[in-house]
Amino acid sequence: MALWHDRxxxxxxxxxxxxxxxxxxxxxxxxxxxxxGLGPRPYDEAIHRSGDWAIRILVVSLAVxxxxxxxxxxxxxxxxxxxxVSALFYLLLHFGLYIADQGFDMGKVASEIVLRTYLTIGxxxxxxxxxxxxxSFDGMVRRLGRRWNQLHKLVYLAALLAAVHFFMQTKIQAFEASLIAGFLLTLGLYRLAAKRRLALTSPLVLAGIAVLGGLLTAGAEGLWFWVGTSVPPLRVLEANLMLPDTIRPxxxxxxxxxxxxxxxxxxxALKGGAEAGIRRTA
Structure with a gap:
């Protein structure tokens, strides 16, 4: 069956x-x-772009x-x-480009992964x-049965590790890394709300998650700057509250x-309007 066909x-x-x-x-x-068009360091640019898209698509997949x-x-x-699968493709491209940048020296690649913490995490x-x-194929789903669901919950761990890798790679330029972390934290809140049987169709529940997600994002950004750059977290939290020229994640x-x-x-509202239109034309 082609990729663009349904079941x-x-x-x-x-x-x-x-x-x-x-x-x-x-x-x-x-x-x-x-x-x-990749600039003076094409491998670096391509590695960063592929990695960025990998985690972006991974976040979108978790939002489904x-x-x-x-x-x-x-x-x-x-x-x-x-x-x-698309997120995995970009991750493999990201890693393949890194190998190419190292001159396909697999010994060097392996040693770098072992010695550099952010590479180990990634x-x-x-x-x-x-x-x-x-x-992820239908045959493996049938073969693994209930174990398939347990195995695929590891995607949340992969996303967490990818976010940490992103933070460590970007260092002080952590705007998008903070944004990604914030979306992941908010998706975690949606999951927690669903497990507690809270109605995810309730605007009040969703608004509460939005507020808490924003606060957690500010906290994650402050924690990163504190750990990674020794900037006091209160300064980062103050920057989030003051709404400077750059709107914070x-x-x-x-x-x-x-x-x-x-x-x-x-x-x-749209459903109600459609039903009203049907009644008028009936």
Whole structure:
């Protein structure tokens, strides 16, 4: 069955759109490589771009299950595997480019992974994602049974390790790393709320998660700067509260969370309007 078909064998517009979206970063990277648009250090730029897209797509894949509950749109489940495999593709590209940058000296690559903590963490995340990718096919799902769900919960550990790797790689330029960490923390809150049987279709519950997610993002950013650069965490928290020229990641996470909280209201209003229109034309 082709990638763009659903389980019934029909062409799926949702899967086509997803396939196009996850392919665009790789195509742009290929074009810039051919046209010399990667700057004076092309390997470094390509390594960073592929790694950035790997964790971005991984975060989106983790957002699928909460989105299904919030939007009550089960068809989204059809793209979760595609997103996960795409994240693995960019991770493998990220690692492959690093190997190429080291002149394909596998001894040097292995020693660097062992000696550099951020590389060790990133490699463990890659190994977990590779194991999940190898067991993502229908045959492995049937063969593993209940163990499949337990194994694939490791994706959250992989995402956490990837976020730590991202922080350690970016060092003081940690804006996007903080943003990614904030989204992961917020997704963790959605998961916790679902386990406690809180209604993820309730705007109040979602707004509460948005506020808490924003606070956790500010805390994660402050903790990173404290541990990584010895900047007092209170200074970072103060910067988050003062709304300077650059809007801090915590506010972006809060805004995104509040936008999600509005979605059930909009969906209900649109559904009610459609039903009213049907009644008028009946």
């Amino acid at each position: 019934a064998g029909r062409v799926s517009g949702l899967k086509i759109a997803t396939l196009v979206a996850v392919s665009v970063p790789a195509l742009l990277l290929a074009v810039d490589t051919l046209l010399g 299950t909460p989105a299904i509950r919030i939007l009550t749109y089960p068809r989204l489940i059809s793209i979760r595997r595609m997103l996960g 490699f463990v995340a890659l190994a977990i994602m590779a194991a999940l990718g190898a067991t 915590a506010w972006w996470v809060l805004a995104a969370g509040l936008a999600v909280a509005v979605l059930p209201v909009l969906r209900k």
